[in-house]
Each structure stands twice: as structure tokens, then as C-alpha cells.
Amino acid sequence: MxxxxxxxxxxxxxxxxxxxxxxxxxxxxxxxxxxxxxxxxxxxxxxxxxxxxxxxxxxxxxxxxxxxxxxxxxxxxxxxxxxxxxxxxxxxxxxxxxxxxxxxxxxxxxxxxxxxxxxxxxxxxxxxxxxxxxxxxxxxxxxxxxxxxxxxxxxxxxxxxxxxxxxxxxxxxxxxxxxxxxxxxxxxxxxxxxxxxxxxxxxxxxxxxxxxxxxxxxxxxxxxxxxxxxxxxxxxxxSTEDAIHWPGLLAPYQVCILPPKRGSKVGHLEGLAEELCRSLGSAIPGLRGEVVLDDRTQLTIGKRLKDAGCLGYPYVIVVGQSAAEDLPRFEVRCQQSGETMFLSREGLMDL
Amino acid sequence: MxxxxxxxxxxxxxxxxxxxxxxxxxxxxxxxxxxxxxxxxxxxxxxxxxxxxxxxxxxxxxxxxxxxxxxxxxxxxxxxxxxxxxxxxxxxxxxxxxxxxxxxxxxxxxxxxxxxxxxxxxxxxxxxxxxxxxxxxxxxxxxxxxxxxxxxxxxxxxxxxxxxxxxxxxxxxxxxxxxxxxxxxxxxxxxxxxxxxxxxxxxxxxxxxxxxxxxxxxxxxxxxxxxxxxxxxxxxxxSTEDAIHWPGLLAPYQVCILPPKRGSKVGHLEGLAEELCRSLGSAIPGLRGEVVLDDRTQLTIGKRLKDAGCLGYPYVIVVGQSAAEDLPRFEVRCQQSGETMFLSREGLMDL
The missing domain is CATH 3.30.930.10 (Bira Bifunctional Protein; Domain 2)
Known part of the structure; x- marks a missing residue:
């Protein structure tokens, strides 16, 4: 009309x-x-x-x-x-x-x-x-x-x-x-x-x-x-003073993945982050179209974590230092509870 | 903005x-x-x-x-x-x-x-x-x-x-x-x-x-x-004088399924049409969300076929007389070519 x-x-x-x-x-x-x-x-x-x-x-x-x-x-x-x-x-x-x-x-x-x-x-x-x-x-x-x-x-x-x-x-x-x-x-x-x-x-x-x-x-x-x-x-x-909390159904994306800063010690993990983004989106039916990669890798993880808080993604996954270890662990931050967990790749899939 | x-x-x-x-x-x-x-x-x-x-x-x-x-x-x-x-x-x-x-x-x-x-x-x-x-x-x-x-x-x-x-x-x-x-x-x-x-x-x-x-x-x-x-x-x-032809990607739905008129001799096939709608949409990845059921079964097939022509669905499937036979056949009309085919259920899935 x-x-x-x-x-x-x-x-x-x-x-x-x-x-x-x-x-x-x-x-x-x-x-x-x-x-x-x-x-x-x-x-x-x-x-x-x-x-x-x-x-x-x-x-x-x-x-x-x-x-x-x-x-x-x-x-x-x-x-x-x-x-x-x-x-x-x-x-x-x-x-x-x-x-x-x-x-x-x-x-x-x-x-x-x-x-x-x-x-x-x-x-x-x-x-x-x-x-x-x-x-x-x-x-x-x-x-x-x-x-x-x-x-x-x-x-x-x-x-x-x-x-x-x-x-x-x-x-x-x-x-x-x-x-x-x-x-x-x-x-x-x-x-x-x-x-x-x-x-x-x-x-x-x-x-x-x-x-x-x-x-x-x-x-x-x-x-x-x-x-x-x-x-x-x-x-x-x-929401709280510090961060936006969306109803799950209204969040712009359920999960935001942060690859490491370009040129940092773990900069070579950028490809791993991209691959993780694709596989989470395709392996978990509820996450189809619900995973976003913040590929502004010219910015620090800290700056992008702050932006993620302002945007209110329920989960933020950081691909950083601990993902480069022999047993790779991913840092998962839950916006709702404020908790941070370190999960293996399998752990992520069960989230 | x-x-x-x-x-x-x-x-x-x-x-x-x-x-x-x-x-x-x-x-x-x-x-x-x-x-x-x-x-x-x-x-x-x-x-x-x-x-x-x-x-x-x-x-x-x-x-x-x-x-x-x-x-x-x-x-x-x-x-x-x-x-x-x-x-x-x-x-x-x-x-x-x-x-x-x-x-x-x-x-x-x-x-x-x-x-x-x-x-x-x-x-x-x-x-x-x-x-x-x-x-x-x-x-x-x-x-x-x-x-x-x-x-x-x-x-x-x-x-x-x-x-x-x-x-x-x-x-x-x-x-x-x-x-x-x-x-x-x-x-x-x-x-x-x-x-x-x-x-x-x-x-x-x-x-x-x-x-x-x-x-x-x-x-x-x-x-x-x-x-x-x-x-x-x-x-x-x-488009032609008679019917709207959409570019495939712009068609409101790729397939429109017409169940029989309520109260007609083959009125009992309404459930079959509904089931066909669901299974086409889930069995064929390209048809997810692309199959619509014209459930205005108070109207004749003819009236609904005319409306389908005005809306420009690339394919219209009529669940009518021939779907009630021992070897059920579905009438498939292709908007682009103007052809009508009679296909079995398996034939539909291969379309």
C-alpha cells in the first residue's frame, strides 16, 4: 500500500x-x-x-x-x-x-x-x-x-x-x-x-x-x-549497561566468529576461522545463515569484541592464541551469562 | 535512512x-x-x-x-x-x-x-x-x-x-x-x-x-x-498476452499445487495434494520454500488455473481425476513452454 x-x-x-x-x-x-x-x-x-x-x-x-x-x-x-x-x-x-x-x-x-x-x-x-x-x-x-x-x-x-x-x-x-x-x-x-x-x-x-x-x-x-x-x-x-541482549530470535546473528588480527603471531589462523564459520553454519541446522565472520582483521580482537558487545550476538567465538595449540581450543563468550568457555572443535559442535 | x-x-x-x-x-x-x-x-x-x-x-x-x-x-x-x-x-x-x-x-x-x-x-x-x-x-x-x-x-x-x-x-x-x-x-x-x-x-x-x-x-x-x-x-x-512469465529467480514460487475442488468426485485427494506440497519442498533442495498450495478449494480447478497464469508460477501441478487412478498421474503445466505433461510421483521428483 x-x-x-x-x-x-x-x-x-x-x-x-x-x-x-x-x-x-x-x-x-x-x-x-x-x-x-x-x-x-x-x-x-x-x-x-x-x-x-x-x-x-x-x-x-x-x-x-x-x-x-x-x-x-x-x-x-x-x-x-x-x-x-x-x-x-x-x-x-x-x-x-x-x-x-x-x-x-x-x-x-x-x-x-x-x-x-x-x-x-x-x-x-x-x-x-x-x-x-x-x-x-x-x-x-x-x-x-x-x-x-x-x-x-x-x-x-x-x-x-x-x-x-x-x-x-x-x-x-x-x-x-x-x-x-x-x-x-x-x-x-x-x-x-x-x-x-x-x-x-x-x-x-x-x-x-x-x-x-x-x-x-x-x-x-x-x-x-x-x-x-x-x-x-x-x-x-x-539489556544491561554494558551490552545489548537481544531476544534470541531477533539477534542479527546467533554466532560471531573473530579471526585473529592480520599480521599477528596467530594471523595464519584466519583460514581456520573462515572454515569454522562455514562448517558451523552447515553442520548445525539451527545456525544456517546465523553465523557471521567479523573479517575486519585490520582491527584488534579487543576492538572487535567491543563491537560484538554493541551488536549483541548471543555467542562470540574468538580464534586466537589457544586455537594455535596442539589441542586447539576456541574461546566462546556467552553474551547472556557473561561466561567465557574454552572449547574444542567438537565441543563447539555440541554447543 | x-x-x-x-x-x-x-x-x-x-x-x-x-x-x-x-x-x-x-x-x-x-x-x-x-x-x-x-x-x-x-x-x-x-x-x-x-x-x-x-x-x-x-x-x-x-x-x-x-x-x-x-x-x-x-x-x-x-x-x-x-x-x-x-x-x-x-x-x-x-x-x-x-x-x-x-x-x-x-x-x-x-x-x-x-x-x-x-x-x-x-x-x-x-x-x-x-x-x-x-x-x-x-x-x-x-x-x-x-x-x-x-x-x-x-x-x-x-x-x-x-x-x-x-x-x-x-x-x-x-x-x-x-x-x-x-x-x-x-x-x-x-x-x-x-x-x-x-x-x-x-x-x-x-x-x-x-x-x-x-x-x-x-x-x-x-x-x-x-x-x-x-x-x-x-x-x-x-510475458505473452495470455500469461505472465517471470525470470525463474523472481517468480513468487516455482511450483503451485492445485488440490481438487472441495466436494468434487476427487475431493478426497486434498490430503494427497498437501502431502505432495510438503514432500516436494523437502525432497528437492532447490524447491525449499518454493512450492505453494492454492488451497482455495471452494473454487474450481479452472478458476485457480487462470489465477495461476496471472501470477506466473513456472510450474502448476493439478491433483485431479488422473491422480485418482490406479497408477496416479499428476498434470504438470509448464508456463514457459505452454506444455502439459502427465507424470507419476517419481516423474515429479525428477522434474
Whole structure:
């Protein structure tokens, strides 16, 4: 979907005015007006409507993209945590009925929950405001963190949790179990889901033909994951002062191999390091494409170890002095535990 | 690199005025001016300069991205061939000397030549104008095509070829061998390379320290591949009226498997189709991730075959009537040749 979104579409949904100064606006050489898409409800719904001939048999339809989004934030800050230009995975869903749309909504929320669990991020799904996107139901996925700008209320007795925005000011009793007390904490919003109903499909006439061949307006949902923000939030929550710790799945590479400095006493081991890089990547299925060689051998091992710490590879293998001995040993540094081990080649393969 | 580029950087390179109406311009909520980046010479050079402490040992440095670019074309047309928003792979290179920069320039041009050859696109490298990017030397990679908007002159006797823009009007004799006659043809520009010299590095003070620890301004090159346009150009050149033919490497999947229509006489073969999809993908290394199942089994085989033609899978395998026989046969359609074969399971594995 385009970054340059025609003003006309946004006027039809009334978001052209509603979004106010959060929307980046511009004109082309013919004075036609555009905004830089912060989300794409209008674009996708109009696209679907323009295709025509959608059958109920083709629903549910789930369409997604991962693209840059733009929002003229009044206070961009915390680097990638709140930027004006960022990557978002946004998905738009179309269903035959409110019931079917709720099922899709739950399925996607469950997928998001699993996704964050696999990343090792303890996210909380909280009730949220629908904001300018609109709709009938909304949840945020919040990563608890002191630096977080969202305030959450969590019940001590039941599963209730919500963004403060959705609550009465000063409310401390749980509105769900009516027993527990609500405790406030801070979070970083890393995902947001909306059940939209027919807000956009009605405006753009996105219909499907039902079994009786009558046109019916589709029920919609939209689902966002803040890709850039997940990276920044994960670093914020997992890292230490000294080194970046990535969730394993997000690390740029699992293993970084450092050959010796060119011209040093063990400089002749450069070939061994290269060979090790290739064989680790091919012998261990989980490491395919996950081993990188830092071949900047004009730099010292120390300088490259420091860079490796800044990049956050879970494992760094140094091919140095001890690899030149009769029984070659490789120095393996584990970023997570801070431990250093000396392993034989076989030991490496078992790691 | 950001899509939103600060006007200040573009004023320093004087391209803010030079680009005229081709540049999309906008203001943020604080009235600061930006353009939507059509390329990123300014951004990358300023970024490099801001890092400081670059050593000659770290050069050559080649930095690339694949992102959306924006150009307010006076006449956007031919769909993706000339859009105002498109994907480009752009690379910027930094070298210690003019000589080293020329070597880098040649290396990248050779890589581009190999890339187009692997795609099966007979591109021609022609001398080109440096346009608003500037610099000392430039080549375009042109894909000969009737729909192309560029006019090329190619010598019949030697390897000389150039964009008409770079030549004297009406010139018909080859300026290189002085013997051959120049013939005009049309092409689609799919790549563009520039040796920039120090145009940008001088303005932004992008320097490195030489072996004597003195700061020296870096020699730059920039290299673009029109990702979106390559897709469109390949289709334009290779396809027929009836079906899309992709270069093998660009096809969304190499093989599409069509299970029978749900509820049809052979509907029970759906599981067989799914199993075939999995085993083709795992048994044949080249097909890993390259086999897709069109599981829209509410649609007829005929409807899905038509869609497959529109998507341009090189091979379509139909699991239908003949797969239910004692000696199961699968209908295999080859998009390139238009042939249909009936193969056993073993035959498929040998395909």
C-alpha cells in the first residue's frame, strides 16, 4: 500500500480532519493533496471494494504488510521507541459476520500472544481505547517497563487489565471481579488490535455476496505490531549497561566468529576461522545463515569484541592464541551469562 | 535512512533548488521543511561524516539499503515502470583514492551485469548523463524494450553504447572506434551507477585518516537498482498476452499445487495434494520454500488455473481425476513452454 495516500480517501473517512497535526500532509506538483500513511484502513478497504465480486466463500480474508508508517509526533523521543517514521506490520481482516470477526480477532490476538512469548517478552494484553481508528473493541499488547509512557491498571485478583485511558479517573476497584484492587504500572505499547465493525467497509462499500447472492457489508478488524518499537523495547528491557541482549530470535546473528588480527603471531589462523564459520553454519541446522565472520582483521580482537558487545550476538567465538595449540581450543563468550568457555572443535559442535 | 529528509541537508548540496518540482516537499508541525528522499547521497555522507575517526584501513566501505523512494514525476505511467513511489536498492561507496574508487565502480558494475544475467535479462551497460546527482562518470543498465522511454545509440562495430542524452544531436558515427555506425534502439533503465568523486564528501566533510594520520576527503560512488521497475520491466519483456512469465529467480514460487475442488468426485485427494506440497519442498533442495498450495478449494480447478497464469508460477501441478487412478498421474503445466505433461510421483521428483 502506498506511503502517499490521497486526501480524498481520508476525507471520506473523516480522518483527514480528525487526525489533526499528527498527519504529515503534502501537495504534489498538480496541487493534489496527500498524507503520509500512519495506517491504511482507508487504502485497503477502498482497494477491496474496487475489486468487486467478493464471495462469502473467500472470507475470512486477512491482508498484511510490513512498511514504514509516518506520524508527526509532538514529542518524538527515546530513539526508536517513539519516532515519526517507523516500521509497522499492519493487518486488515474481512469477515462475513460479527461473530466470525470476533473469532478472527481472537485468533490474531492469540497469535500475537504466542509471538511475544517466542520472543521471550512478557507482554500483557490490556483493554484499550479505540482512538482515531475507531471501532467497537480494542486491546493493546504492553511490555512492562519503567521507561514506558503508557499507564496500565492490573487487577490483583482476576485477569483484568486495562490502559488507564479507558478507566474512570481515580478508579481503584476492579470493574470485572469487583473484589480485587487495581495496581498501576508502566508499559511500552508494542501491539494494538481493533475490532472495527463496519466503520470503514460501510464508507467505502466493501461488500461480499452472501449465500443468497445479496451484497453484505464486511466486518473488519485491524491489527498492528510496532516492528521498530519491538526492537527498541526488547533492548530496553533485556539489556544491561554494558551490552545489548537481544531476544534470541531477533539477534542479527546467533554466532560471531573473530579471526585473529592480520599480521599477528596467530594471523595464519584466519583460514581456520573462515572454515569454522562455514562448517558451523552447515553442520548445525539451527545456525544456517546465523553465523557471521567479523573479517575486519585490520582491527584488534579487543576492538572487535567491543563491537560484538554493541551488536549483541548471543555467542562470540574468538580464534586466537589457544586455537594455535596442539589441542586447539576456541574461546566462546556467552553474551547472556557473561561466561567465557574454552572449547574444542567438537565441543563447539555440541554447543 | 529516513524517507523524511531534512531540507537543511539538501540545501547544503544545492539539490533543494536543483531538483525543482521532482522533489516532494512538506513541513512538519513545527514548520520545519523536509523532502521525501528520491536518493540518499546527502543523508549517507552526513551520517558517515558524523561518525568521525574513519581509518583508511576501513575503506572501501560499501553501504546499501532497499527502501521506498519518492519522485514527483510529471508523467507517472506504465504502472510500476514509472511510479512516483517505488523501491530502489541504493548503495553508496567510500574509497581512499580516485583509483580505488574506479576499481570499486568497476566491481559493482560487474556485479550488476552478473545480476541481470542471472535474472535472464539481456541488459546493456551504456554511457549516461550524471543528471542532478552529479559526478564525473555514469552508466545506465538498460533493458531493450519497445515500451522503453530511453533512446540508446549502439555501435555496430565496437562495444560503444550510450544514452542519446550524452551525444551530439544527429551524431551517427561512433565516437569510440570512428568506424562503426550508431543504431538507435529503445530501453528501460533498470540500473544506474555514478562515480561521484568528492562532490558530496567535500560538502559534508566525510573524511578518513590516511596512513600519515592526516584527514583526506573520501572518493564516492553511488549505485542504484530499480527494484520495482525490474519486476515490471521483466514482465514487459518476457510475458505473452495470455500469461505472465517471470525470470525463474523472481517468480513468487516455482511450483503451485492445485488440490481438487472441495466436494468434487476427487475431493478426497486434498490430503494427497498437501502431502505432495510438503514432500516436494523437502525432497528437492532447490524447491525449499518454493512450492505453494492454492488451497482455495471452494473454487474450481479452472478458476485457480487462470489465477495461476496471472501470477506466473513456472510450474502448476493439478491433483485431479488422473491422480485418482490406479497408477496416479499428476498434470504438470509448464508456463514457459505452454506444455502439459502427465507424470507419476517419481516423474515429479525428477522434474
Amino acid at each position: 502506498p506511503s502517499l495516500c490521497a486526501a480524498e480517501l481520508w476525507r471520506r473517512s473523516e480522518r483527514w480532519d480528525l487526525m489533526g497535526r499528527d498527519l504529515f500532509r503534502l501537495k504534489d506538483r498538480h496541487d493534489a493533496e496527500y498524507c503520509l500513511g500512519p495506517t491504511h484502513e482507508e487504502a485497503i478497504t477502498e482497494l477491496l471494494a474496487s475489486q468487486g465480486h467478493l464471495s462469502h466463500k473467500q472470507l475470512p480474508l486477512l491482508l498484511y504488510q510490513v512498511t514504514r508508517k509516518f506520524r508527526d509526533e509532538p514529542r518524538p523521543r527515546f530513539g526508536l521507541l517513539r519516532g515519526r517514521e517507523f516500521y509497522m506490520k499492519d493487518m486488515y481482516t474481512f469477515d462475513t459476520s460479527e461473530e466470525a470477526a470476533h473469532l478472527t480477532y481472537q485468533t490474531v490476538c492469540q497469535a500475537y500472544t504466542r509471538l511475544f512469548a517466542r520472543l521471550g517478552l512478557n507482554c500483557v494484553q490490556v483493554q484499550a481505547d479505540t482512538g482515531n481508528i475507531g471501532g467497537k473493541l480494542s486491546h493493546e499488547f504492553q511490555l512492562p517497563a519503567e521507561v514506558g509512557e503508557d499507564r496500565l491498571l492490573v487487577c490483583g485478583d482476576c485477569a483484568f487489565s486495562a490502559n488507564v485511558e479507558t478507566m474512570e479517573p481515580g478508579q481503584t476497584d476492579c470493574p470485572q471481579c469487583h473484589k480485587g484492587t487495581l495496581t498501576e504500572s508502566k508499559g511500552i505499547e508494542v501491539g494494538h488490535t481493533f475490532y472495527l465493525g463496519t466503520k470503514y467497509s460501510h464508507i467505502f462499500n466493501a461488500t461480499f455476496s452472501n449465500p443468497q447472492s445479496k451484497p453484505v457489508v464486511a466486518e473488519m478488524g485491524c491489527f498492528g505490531l510496532g516492528v521498530t518499537r519491538i526492537l527498541a523495547a526488547a533492548i530496553e528491557v533485556l | 529516513p524517507s523524511l529528509c531534512a531540507a537543511e541537508l539538501w540545501r547544503r548540496s544545492e539539490r533543494w533548488d536543483l531538483m525543482g518540482r521532482d522533489l516532494f516537499r512538506l513541513k512538519d508541525r513545527h514548520d520545519a521543511e523536509y523532502c521525501l528522499g528520491p536518493t540518499h547521497e546527502e543523508a549517507i555522507t552526513e551520517l558517515l561524516a558524523s561518525q568521525g575517526h574513519l581509518s583508511h584501513k576501513q575503506l572501501p566501505l560499501l553501504l546499501y539499503q532497499v527502501t521506498r523512494k519518492f519522485r514527483d514525476e510529471p508523467r507517472p505511467r506504465f504502472g510500476l515502470l514509472r511510479g512516483r513511489e517505488f523501491y530502489m536498492k541504493d548503495m553508496y561507496t567510500f574509497d581512499t583514492s580516485e583509483e580505488a574508487a574506479h576499481l570499486t565502480y568497476q566491481t559493482v558494475c560487474q556485479a550488476y551485469t552478473r545480476l541481470f544475467a542471472r535474472l535472464g535479462l539481456n541488459c546493456v551497460q551504456v554511457q549516461a548523463d550524471t543528471g542532478n546527482i552529479g559526478g564525473k562518470l555514469s552508466h545506465e543498465f538498460q533493458l531493450p524494450a519497445e515500451v522503453g522511454e530511453d533512446r540508446l545509440l549502439v555501435c555496430g562495430d565496437c562495444a560503444f553504447s550510450a544514452n542519446v542524452e550524452t551525444m551530439e544531436p544527429g551524431q551517427t558515427d561512433c565516437p569510440q572506434c570512428h568506424k562503426g555506425t550508431l543504431t538507435e534502439s529503445k530501453g528501460i533503465e533498470v540500473g544506474h551507477t555514478f562515480y561521484l568523486g568528492t562532490k558530496y564528501s567535500h560538502i559534508f566533510n566525510a573524511t578518513f585518516s590516511n596512513p600519515q594520520s592526516k584527514p583526506v576527503v573520501a572518493e564516492m560512488g553511488c549505485f542504484g537498482l530499480g527494484v520495482t521497475r525490474i519486476l515490471a520491466a521483466a514482465i514487459e519483456v518476457l
